[in-house]
Amino acid sequence: TGNAARTQSINKIVNRPTAPCKTVPRLEDMWAENVFNLTKMQASLPKNVFKSIKNTIVTGEKLDPTIADAVATAMRDWAMGKGALYYAHVFYPMTNLSAEKHDGFISVQGDGNVISEFSGKVLVQGEPDGSSFPNGGIRDTFEARGYTGWDVTSPAYIMETDNGSTLCIPTVFVSWTGEALDKKVPLLRSIAAMDKAANKVLKLLGNENIAHVNSSCGAEQEYFLVDANFASQRPDLLLAGRTLFGKAPAKGQEFDDHYFGAIPERVQVFMQDVEETLYKLGIPAKTRHNEVAPGQFEIAPFFEAANVASDHQQLLMTVLKNTAKKHGFVCLLHEKPFAGINGSGKHVNWSVGNSTQGNLLDPGDSPHDNAQFLVFCGAVIRGVHKYGPLMRAAIATASNDHRLGANEAPPAIISVYLGTQLEEVFEQIKTGSVKDSKKKGVMDLGVDVLPDLTKDAGDRNRTSPFAFTGNRFEFRAVGSSQSVSGPLIVLNTMLAESLTWVGDRLEAELSKGLELETAILTVLKEIMESHGQVIFGGNGYSEEWHKMAVEERGLANLRTTADALPVLKEKYIEELFEKTGVLTPVELESRFEVYAEQYIKSIDVEVKLVISIAKTLIYPAAIEYLSKLSGTIASLGSMGIDLDKSSAKTIAELANKMISTVDKLSSAYEKHGFASTEEEMQYYAQTLRPLMDEVRVYADGIEAEVADSYWPLPTYQEMLFIK
Ligand code: ADP
Ligand code: MG
Structure with a gap:
């Protein structure tokens, strides 16, 4: 029966010899x-x-x-x-x-x-x-x-x-x-465009010696580890990278006992092996810890120049997967491998800077540095407001849709979190109250109102998709399986466009004879008036925000990939990429086509899996157990003993509903001849996905009723808790 293979797996895992302790070479040597x-x-x-x-x-x-x-x-x-x-x-x-x-x-x-x-x-x-x-x-x-x-x-x-x-x-x-x-060519182009625009702004701000401005990236990678014995018995994990079925275990993540808890020894040995390989490859792995969900972990290297960081991030994902195999694990980089517990993201920490002016998103401690910081920060705010939908499109995948919009990950609405202090500064700039405090002089703005922003570590908002964290922005809505290049391309490009605008505006104000500091405040005030509504410090998960963001602030809430990807076809996005020289219209169009196709193809795989697993594994298990149960009920009945029939009834009902929903899904999947890719994506999002979810509800219900010894698939409890 179904359970035999599972029991065998458990025995194999429990009796697994502990990996021999390796002597780790000196860091300098490797x-x-x-x-x-x-x-x-x-x-x-x-x-x-x-x-x-x-x-x-x-x-x-x-x-x-x-x-x-x-x-x-x-x-x-x-x-x-x-x-x-x-x-x-x-x-x-x-x-x-x-x-x-x-x-x-x-x-x-x-x-x-x-x-x-x-x-x-x-x-x-x-x-x-x-x-x-x-x-x-x-x-x-x-x-x-x-x-x-x-x-x-x-x-x-x-x-x-x-x-x-x-x-x-x-x-x-x-x-x-x-x-x-x-993804590399546009990334390099986006850095060049940003460098050019930043150079002009830095010149206008009075800098003379200006080195090449690059963008930096430090990506925190979340992942799950599941024993390979279990994973190989789950067709859904093998082909789709996530479980399409599975009853919630009695214990999930409600105790928060996994987060920052002790790392299990077997996992620790795996992590050290990963780190050794990364060090040899010159990838500066820096932090490791358990994540919130059981079986979930994180690795974060030290930040590097965006282009190198991006190559290294790809390599890191490969190393995680390969090393996991060596240790008898499967490393899941999918954004939502398990329902009901947290999914995985990739926090892309991003900044821009050079060797002469340093980190341009670091407030610094002189008035000049602070003013410079405010200008760059203002340009980011403007960029996020104008191109928020593009940021959403850059993280749109079938798998990431399971995170965004669920109440555990940043919402699909793109806003900026600045922290209370900095938000206040920008508010003051908007109302002009900074300018009014003549006695202090405008440039004192820096020293007076920007103390210790960098040490503002407690001031964190975990519900924001895009948060200022002291000396960089953290794009928290990126998916765990994604290349960081896409998000970096968008961030650099929108900043390039924004800085170009800032440069032109500053130039215009200065040519009117305004003092530099007054010109800066004028431009920043203008940014705040037109784009300040993208700043949000409250709870990004709340109902109120979702309502307010859309109805009062006019921000887009693009819930699914089907909603988000068409942004790539909008005229202003085409203009953005063309003007900055990052993507030609043909290149942009091709990206829309490729990403849309990937969305459709990954759901295709899942639909086929749902149908086959439901029909060939779950339904037979239900029937086998029902036959046992009904046989017992009948033979006991013939002896005049009445056995309760409610469980048999429940299973039969669920099995019927499951099969009829599978049939609905099968015929819905047959639909062809869509008028456009957009329409096809919407059909996948609105029709196929909900039907898949419905099949799952019945299947998981059956799992709750059928005897464990009949169950063919490794359970959530086993996959998440046995290592
Ligand atoms: P947390 O979990 O608190 O967000 P971590 O220390 O896990 O912080 O990760 C922070 C990431 O941000 C690291 O990869 C770090 O190197 C990176 N980082 C720090 N400064 C910058 C910067 N100026 N530009 C880009 N990334 C940065
Ligand atoms: Mg982080």
Whole structure:
């Protein structure tokens, strides 16, 4: 019966030998051991070559083709010295995954001998068969060629597996006509656009020496660990990454006893293994802890430049998954693997800054720094108000829809949380009361009203999708399985547009002969008057906010991906990306197509799973148990003993309802010929999803009635609590 396999799993897990204690190498010894970074380049390259490539890395300029061969040879020698026989151009297609094509260093000579070969040309450019990557119609398959090109600003590294090592080269992925087919190209463009706009504003603010402004990202990653024995018996976890069925266990997360509790030993060993791999890859893992839900954990590396952070984040997700396998776990990065307990997010901490002016979202402690901070912060506020729906679209996936809008994760309404103090400052700017306090002088605004904002750690609002946290913003609504590139592209781009506007406005005010500080206050006041309604410090989960946000403040509440993705087709969004040079209209359109298709495809998989699990696993279990039960009732009856029939009745009723709903779902799923992608997405959101949920209600009801020994699927209790 169903339970035998489950019992076997439990026995295997309980009797699992404890992993041997490994001696952890010194941090200094393993740090970036597998990265071909500047230090290793300096050691292996001729001086002039090293100087040239270092310059390229720092400025992001094109690589001098005449040095490519020398760099390639040094890189190959280093990689082969570490046992790599293959290299791969790693790229980041529009899905949230990373992709790679492996090639050997091997080259067969005319005499039948082989040599290892790796030229500058193959380092710099690759040609994977890109036809199978979603491109949203940019190329049809006849023009399937896509090129990968080394992103010199992100270092090459070695990926070690038990079956050998591969030299991995982070690359951009473009079509032969030059369109971006990936997430890296637009990210790099968005940083360039933001740099340009920030530079002008910094100049107007009186700075003379201004270095390249980059954006930074530190992403906190939440995930679940489930024993592989259980996961392999759950078709839903295997194919959809989440449970589509499962009765709530008697104990959930109500005691909060998991959060910051002691990390289970087996998990701790896993985490250390993950961290060792990350350190070798030069990824600065920094914090680890249990999360709120049972079986849920978090890892957060120290922040880095956005482009590198983004590549590292992709790598981190891969390392989590691979290492979990080694430890007999499955690592679930899905936003909502289990109903009824918290889902997983990815908090994207984001800021902008450079080496000359520092972190531009840090209030600083001189009046000048504070004024500069207010200008950048004001530009962010304006950006979030104008492009909030775009931020929502950037985090729209079928899986993240389960979080946003549920009362545990930030709402789908995008607002900004500033903290009481800073909110007050902006309020004062709006009402002009700052300007009135003449005796203090306008620029005193900084020192007087912005004390210690950075130490404002207690002043946290966990219900806000986008919160200022002292010296950066934290985009908390991002999904756990997502690439951080999408959200970063949107944040950088909207800031670029906003800073351009601020720059133009400041310039106009200054040309009227206004003093700098008065000009700043005038522009900030204008921002507050037109965009201040996006600031919200209250409870983002509350009914009142949802009403107020939409009805009084005119903010969008885009509940589902079907509601959010069409934002990408709006004229003002097209203009934003075109004006900033981040995405052409064709590139933007292709993104809408790819993301919409992904939404539909992931629900397709779930619908098919719901139908098959309900019919082939749950219904048979119900019938088998019913037959046992009814047989007993009948034979006892023939002896004149009356056995209560209510449980049998309940199961039969639920089984009937489940099957008739499955039938409804099956025929609803047959519908074809939608007038538009938008219409199709709405159908998935409004019709298919609710039917799936309804099937689940009956199935979970059956699970509550059927004898445990008949139940075929590992239960929530087992998956969440047995490690
Ligand atoms: P919390 O859980 O309190 O939000 P964590 O310490 O877990 O905080 O994570 C904070 C993240 O923010 C870390 O990755 C950290 O490196 C990152 N961070 C700190 N300063 C910046 C910054 N200026 N820009 C981007 N990220 C930052
Ligand atoms: Mg956080």
